[in-house]
Amino acid sequence: MKKNSTKIIAFILIAIFISACNAIKRVPDGKNLLVKNNILVNGKSSNDETAANQMYQKPNGKLLGFKLRLNLYNLANLHPDSTYKARFDNHPGRYEQWSKVLSAKQVDRLGQSFLYKGIHEFLKNTGEPPVVIDTAKTKKTLLRLKYYYLNNGYFKVKTDYDIDSIGLKKAKINYNITTGPAYKLDSIRTTILTPALDSLYKVSREPSVLKSGNQYKTTDFEEEKNRITTYFRNSGAYYFQPTYVTFDIDTIGKKDKADVNLIISNNSIQEKDSSRTEPFKLYKISDVNIYTDYSAANAKTKITDSTTYNNFNLYSYKKLKYKPRAITDAIFITKGSTFSDTRTTLTSRYLNNLKIFNYPSIQYEVDKRDSTAQSLIAKVYLTPRKKYSFGATLDLTHSNIQDFGIGASLSETIRNVFNRAETLEISTRMNIGSSQDMANPNNNFFNVSEYGVDLKLNFPRILLPFGTEKIIPKRMIPSTSISSGFSKQRNIGLDKENFTGGIAYNWSPKRHNTAKLELLNAQYVRNLNPDNYFNVYTSSYDELNGIGRDYNENPLNWGDTPEEQIHKNLTIPDGTTGFTNDVFNNKTTLRPGDPLYKDVESIEERRVRLTENDFILATSYTFTKTTKKDLADNNFYQFKTKIESAGTLLSAVSNIAKLQKNDKGNYEIFNLEYSEYIKTEFDYIKHWDFGKEKVLAVRSFFGIAIPFGNSDYIPFSRSYYSGGSNDNRAWQPYSLGPGSTDAMDDFNEANMKIALSAEFRFKILGDVKGALFADAGNIWNVLDNVIDEKARFNNVNDLAEIALGSGFGLRYDLSFFVVRLDLGFKTYNPAHEKGDRWFKEYNFGHSVLNFGINYPF
Secondary structure, eight states: OHHHHHHHHHHHHHHHHHHHHHHTTTOOTTOOEEEEEEEEETTEEOOOHHHHTTOSOOOOOOBTTBOHHHHHHHHSOSOHHHHHHHHHHSSTTHHHHHHHHSOHHHHHHHTTSIIIIIHHHHHHHHSOOOOBOOHHHHHHHHHHHHHHHHTTTOTTOEEEEEEEEEETTEEEEEEEEEOOOOOEEEEEEEEESSHHHHHHHHTOSSOOSOOTTSBOOHHHHHHHHHHHHHHHHTTTOTTOOGGGEEEEEEOTTOSSEEEEEEEEOOEEEEETTEEEEEOOOOOEEEEEEEETTOOTTTTTSOOOEEEEETTEEEEESSOOOSOHHHHHTTOOOOTTOBOOHHHHHHHHHHHHHTSSBSSOEEEEEEOTTOTTSOEEEEEEEOOBOOSEEEEEEEEEEOOSSOSEEEEEEEEEEEESTTSSSOEEEEEEEEEEEEOTTSOOTTOOSOOEEEEEEEEEEEESSOOOSSOOTTTSOGGGOOEEEEEEEEEEEESSSSOEEEEEEEEEEEEOSSTTEEEEEEEEEEEEEEESOGGGHHHHOHHHHHHHHHHHHHHOOOGGGGOSSHHHHHHTOOOTTHHHHHHHHHHHTTOSSOOTTSHHHHHHHHHHHHHHHHHSOEEEEEEEEEEEEEOOOSTTOOSOEEEEEEEEEESHHHHHHHHHHTOOOOTTSOOEETTEEBOOEEEEEEEEEEEEEOSTTOEEEEEEEEEEEEEOTTOSSOOGGGSBOOOSTTSOTTSOTTOSOSTTSOOOSSSOOBSEEEEEEEEEEEEEETTEEEEEEEEEEEEEBOSSSOOOGGGBOOSGGGGGGOEEEEEEEEEEEOSSOEEEEEEEEEEEOTTSOTTSOEEEEOSGGGOEEEEEESOOO
């Protein structure tokens, strides 16, 4: 064993040595490979990433400490054509020999093949050339660093560099920065030449970014310049631009301090060959002209239809097809108002949100009718989209339940349905798929199918019998959607029909905040084949059948035929139903206090819950806040919360109407017990961007649904599960929990969930990214009719049942979406006995490979 260990260590050392030598393979003589950039600020090493980003040269990238791309590049033959030609030049007659076997054309083509050329092109393109120290770039970097520290108030900064050799053809660059004292802002005054702007500045409610005592930072001056520009342009200064704001910095006679004079010049006007200045004017809107069917083709034709509504002028090159209010409600620019960029932006957003026009164009021109030249005419150009649009999609899908699926959909969108900018969306869908989790007695590959139709009518306003402008003003871009749908699932066991319908209101309280109120959300789920339950939920059947073999006393529960009697398997559904009834009617030796009696109770409770038809009438409110600016933003947080109440309205009506309850003491509607519960969720996501495409992302989730009144459990469609590609990736979907149970059922679900995830993302090669992740969480039953103590959450001690999975993943970024593979390992499994939960199944045999589209959070 000792000899083997010595050999292994020796092999590793040799491999490291070869790799180290290979790293400098293409470094020219007299040159050095850049190994490290070291920024020394006042003699101490600095980890300032912004300063590090000033470098013109950075060392070759590493993967787990190994310069993989550099070594791939060094493996490549940079001149494969010459090498191939030399094979024949160095061996006269070889070309003729090969040509006799292949042909001259084939021999020439062989030199362009992947074996001789393609593989080297791949290595060269995938790899990375050695970063050789270039003193010219080093000096440019030093100048950049000097300006960086100057821009942060170090006016006496001194910079220098030296190159340290750290091995054969390897060196590091030390950038030596002596900052000197940081200057701070002292007195701050203003010189504003336009009296109107001076008055505006003095009454501004938003405080200046520049404050006496703050360290000098160029970024603060830029931010102040943008703040002033935004403020003035929202106050009528149409021609104002950031270039009119300058700063005079005075450090004469000051010790480490600077006086600031904020200067705002007058408006500069160019007139042919001369220019002049004059005070800025504050403009008001004299007219708002809306062109409802503008296009490049009709721009030079005459207006044929027009109307005026609430001081808005609407024009049409053809017949006006919109009720005026449908458009004017989306316009925030009003006659008599002060010019404002914010109003312009809100108008563009609202009009675009109507989804009946292409992105609008809003232009302003000075109103020549005003002798003071302080009025603007706003012109809003709208280009309608097609009234009817047809869409078709064909998708390959993967979900937590479906391993593989083919989905097709057809959709039709009708715009401006009632001439008030409404849109009607009609869509149909069909899906066939394959799932290992579904009952599949005939062993068909496509054992899942679903089809459905959906209708959705959108209104660009709040539809209520009373006004909501004071509560939800139109700047929040409110809308109303009325939807209904029907879907039918076949060949998945129970087979279901799903009817949905509802009305919802959406608005945006702030730029990155959204709110949604579902006033009514109705769902009716009908199980078409409930007798097939135990063919679908085979784990429940196996458990019940095992108990039945020991305690069943009615031979008919095994079946009628001699073969069935011999094998002693409960028939489905007669045998399973018969045995369960026998247990509850004390026709077996099992009694209520026995553990196996409770197991039968638990199996039957779950069967009833999953086979009963569900009717849910819910109201919910969802609020989402995010600081994410765009798709490339990797330094943000997102918070989402939802509260949902179901059945409360129906119970209130039933109580007032004094309706009769059924034998179970519950109310019914359409001969069906409706669900009643309260549900709340909290979801928080945070991303930290560490630069160089390194991102740390975390997510926390808590959700709980508590049944009451007319229900003692939560419908399956509103319950929680754990596991899967977007959850705890060390477990298959529905295979974790509840609690410390060992996922006894086929689809394990519960009414409370905790989930925590962390993922560190980094670049590997080009568009290939890597990730290290850890997922924690579980589901539990709480305050419902589940009797298994292992599945219930009773106190904080049950938090010890939070499962932990960890692993690594690969992602391939295709720009418009990301293909993801994650391999999860069970690190802490609460299904095992205490003291035996850590790393019990931490191996490839128990690992789970997840396939997903886009990041999990």
